[in-house]
Amino acid sequence: MADIILTFDPSLGHQFHNFPLLSFLPCAPVRYVPAPVYNYLALPDTPADEYGRAILAPYAVRKIEAALKKRSKFNVVVAHPKHIERFITRETKIIAVNTMDPLGLGPLSLMFNNAGRERSWVTEEFSLLMRRINKRRREVGCNAKLVVGGSGEWEFEHMPQMLEIWHIDYVVQGEMDDIIHLLFEQIIEDRIDTGIFLFGYRTTTFDEHGRPRIGYVKDENGRFICRHPFSKYRLPKIDDIPTIIAPTISGQAEIMRGCGINCDFCEVTTRPLRYYPPEKVLEEVLVNKRGGINKAWFVTDNQWAYMVYDSDFWPNKEAILELYRTVIGRGGVSHANPMHATLAPVVAEPELAFGIASIVGAGPSKHIGVQIGLETGSDKLVLAHMVNKAKPLKVGVHGTWAEIVVEGQKIYNAAYWIPAYTIIIGQAGEEDEDIWDTIGLINYMASEELYFTVTPMALVNLGALRGTNTLTDVYGSLTPAQAALIYVCWRNTKRMAETLVWRLYRGNPIFRMLTTGLLTYGAAFWLDRLEKHLCKLNPGAEKAIEKAKKYVHIKRLGTNFRKLREEFKRYKELSATRLRISS
Numbered sequence: 001m002a003d004i005i006l007t008f009d010p011s012l013g014h015q016f017h018n019f020p021l022l023s024f025l026p027c028a029p030v031r032y033v034p035a036p037v038y039n040y041l042a043l044p045d046t047p048a049d050e051y052g053r054a055i056l057a058p059y060a061v062r063k064i065e066a067a068l069k070k071r072s073k074f075n076v077v078v079a080h081p082k083h084i085e086r087f088i089t090r091e092t093k094i095i096a097v098n099t100m101d102p103l104g105l106g107p108l109s110l111m112f113n114n115a116g117r118e119r120s121w122v123t124e125e126f127s128l129l130m131r132r133i134n135k136r137r138r139e140v141g142c143n144a145k146l147v148v149g150g151s152g153e154w155e156f157e158h159m160p161q162m163l164e165i166w167h168i169d170y171v172v173q174g175e176m177d178d179i180i181h182l183l184f185e186q187i188i189e190d191r192i193d194t195g196i197f198l199f200g201y202r203t204t205t206f207d208e209h210g211r212p213r214i215g216y217v218k219d220e221n222g223r224f225i226c227r228h229p230f231s232k233y234r235l236p237k238i239d240d241i242p243t244i245i246a247p248t249i250s251g252q253a254e255i256m257r258g259c260g261i262n263c264d265f266c267e268v269t270t271r272p273l274r275y276y277p278p279e280k281v282l283e284e285v286l287v288n289k290r291g292g293i294n295k296a297w298f299v300t301d302n303q304w305a306y307m308v309y310d311s312d313f314w315p316n317k318e319a320i321l322e323l324y325r326t327v328i329g330r331g332g333v334s335h336a337n338p339m340h341a342t343l344a345p346v347v348a349e350p351e352l353a354f355g356i357a358s359i360v361g362a363g364p365s366k367h368i369g370v371q372i373g374l375e376t377g378s379d380k381l382v383l384a385h386m387v388n389k390a391k392p393l394k395v396g397v398h399g400t401w402a403e404i405v406v407e408g409q410k411i412y413n414a415a416y417w418i419p420a421y422t423i424i425i426g427q428a429g430e431e432d433e434d435i436w437d438t439i440g441l442i443n444y445m446a447s448e449e450l451y452f453t454v455t456p457m458a459l460v461n462l463g464a465l466r467g468t469n470t471l472t473d474v475y476g477s478l479t480p481a482q483a484a485l486i487y488v489c490w491r492n493t494k495r496m497a498e499t500l501v502w503r504l505y506r507g508n509p510i511f512r513m514l515t516t517g518l519l520t521y522g523a524a525f526w527l528d529r530l531e532k533h534l535c536k537l538n539p540g541a542e543k544a545i546e547k548a549k550k551y552v553h554i555k556r557l558g559t560n561f562r563k564l565r566e567e568f569k570r571y572k573e574l575s576a577t578r579l580r581i582s583s
C-alpha cells in the first residue's frame with residue numbers, strides 16, 4: 001500500500017507508433033479526430049506491470065520518485081494512469097499528477113483548438129483522469145490530497161476555477177528535486193513551512209529590451225505553491241538532483257537545465273545553466289537500458305549549449321561528442337538524440353552534426369530527430385527578439401537568417417538529422433513582410449526537397465482568459481499573410497507525411513500500411529479543410545494562399561559558408577596560439 005501515488009496525464013504515456021509527426025495529436029480537437037482514430041494513432045501505450053505500476057514513466061515523474069524514495073520515509077508508487085483506481089485507498093496520503101498541458105492552453109494546442117474554442121484531446125484525457133481519481137476517492141473515503149505539477153502547471157494560473165471543478169488541492173510550480181520530500185511531508189502533516197515555500201507562483205515578463213523580469217504572485221487561497229524566493233534552499237545544483245531509479249518513456253535522460261540564449265519570449269532562459277557530466281547522464285541511460293530501453297533521448301532545451309562557457313556560444317564540440325561516445329560506448333544503447341537544439345551552431349561547426357551521426361550510426365534508414373525553434377524567416381524579428389539564436393554567427397554580417405537556416409538545414413539532412421521546427425506567429429513588431437520572409441524560407445527549403453517539418457504556433461494573449469472561457473479567436477484574427485503562412489506549414493507537413501511515413505515506420509507491415517494510409521489521407525484532408533476554413537474566415541486569405549503556393553524566395557547576402565568556416569578556423573587557431581604564448 002502506497003502513501004504517495006505518482007501518476008501522469010495519460011497523453012504523456014502514448015507512444016504514437018514511435019512516429020515523430022504524430023506526437024502533436026493530443027493537441028487536436030476531439031470534435032475533428034474521432035475517438036477510434038485517436039486511440040489507434042496514439043498506440044502503443046506505455047506498459048504497466050501486473051500490479052498496475054507504470055513500467056515506463058515520463059522523466060519528471062521518475063525524478064520525483066527518485067527524490068522521494070531517497071529522502072522521505074513514505075511508500076511511493078508510480079501508478080499507470082489506466083490503473084490508478086487500484087492504488088487509491090483510505091490510507092493514501094497524496095496523489096500527485098504530472099501534466100504538460102492539462103487545459104489545452106499550450107501554444108500548439110491553442111492553434112489546434114482555436115484558442116480554447118474546441119476541446120483538445122489532451123484536456124479530454126486529463127479531465128477523465130481527474131474524474132476517475134475523484135470518484136475513487138469518494139468510493140473508498142480517501143482524504144488524500146490531490147496535487148498537480150509539471151510543465152503545464154501554469155495553465156491553472158489562468159483558469160483557477162478548474163481547481164475547484166477537479167477538486168485539486170495544490171498546484172506545485174518549478175524545480176523541486178531537492179525539496180519535494182519536505183513539501184510532501186508538510187502537506188501530509190498540514191504544516192507547510194512558508195520560509196521554504198511560497199503560497200503563490202513565479203511569473204516572468206520581458207521588458208522592452210527583452211530583459212526578463214521575475215515576479216511573484218501571492219495566492220491567498222493557498223492552492224499554488226512554489227519555492228520561496230528567499231528560501232534557504234536555492235535552486236538545486238547538479239549534485240542535489242537525484243538520478244532516476246526506474247526507466248523512462250523513450251529513454252529520456254537529462255543532460256542539462258537552462259539554455260542561456262535569452263530569447264525574449266522564453267521562460268527557460270531565466271533558469272540558471274547547469275550541466276550533467278557524462279557520467280551522471282550515463283547512470284540514467286543505464287537505468288533505462290536495464291529497463292529494456294535501447295536508446296537515449298536527451299532532455300535539454302538546447303543541446304548545443306551543453307558545457308558552453310563561451311560568450312559567443314561557440315559550441316563545446318569535444319564535450320558534446322564525449323557525451324555521445326560515453327552513452328553509446330559505455331551505455332550500450334543503439335541510438336541517442338536530443339529533444340531540442342538550434343541551427344546556427346552546426347553552420348559554424350558542421351562536425352557537430354556529422355560527429356554525432358557517426359557515433360550513433362545514423363544513415364538513410366536511421367535518422368536523428370530534433371525539435372528546433374526556427375521562430376521566423378525574418379532578419380528583423382531575429383535581431384529584435386532572439387539575436388543570440390544565430391550565435392556564434394551574426395545575422396546581417398555572416399549571412400541573412402534565412403541563409404543561415406538553409407545552410408544549417410542542409411547540414412542536418414546531409415548528416416541524417418530531421419529537424420521538426422516550430423515558428424511563432426504574432427511576435428511584437430511583426431509585419432506582413434516578416435511573414436512573407438518565413439513563407440519564402442519554408443517554400444525554398446521544400447523546393448530543395450529537404451526533410452523537415454514546421455509547426456506554427458500563435459502568440460496568444462492568455463491574460464484574455466481570466467474571467468472568461470475563451471481567448472481571442474486565433475483563426476478569425478489572422479491577417480491574410482498569416483493565414484497563408486499557416487497553410488504553407490501544413491502543406492509541408494503533408495509533403496513530409498507522404499515522403500516519410502512509409503520509409504520511417506517500423507514494425508508490423510499491416511500497421512505500417514494502416515498508419516501510412518491514415519496519415520497521408522488525414523494530412524490531405526486536413527490541408528483541404530484548412531484552406532477552405534481560412535478562406536471562409538478571411539476574404540483576403542484566398543489571394544494570399546494562392547500567392548504563397550508559388551512564393552519561393554529568401555533574402556541573401558551571398559555568403560560562402562565554406563569560406564566563412566575556414567576564416568573562423570584560422571581565427572580560432574590564432575587565438576589559441578596567442579593564448580599559449582601569453583600563458
Ligand code: SF4
Nearest residue numbers: 259261262263266269
Ligand atoms: S533557444 Fe529556445 S530554449 Fe533557449 S531561450 Fe531561445 S527559445 Fe528558449
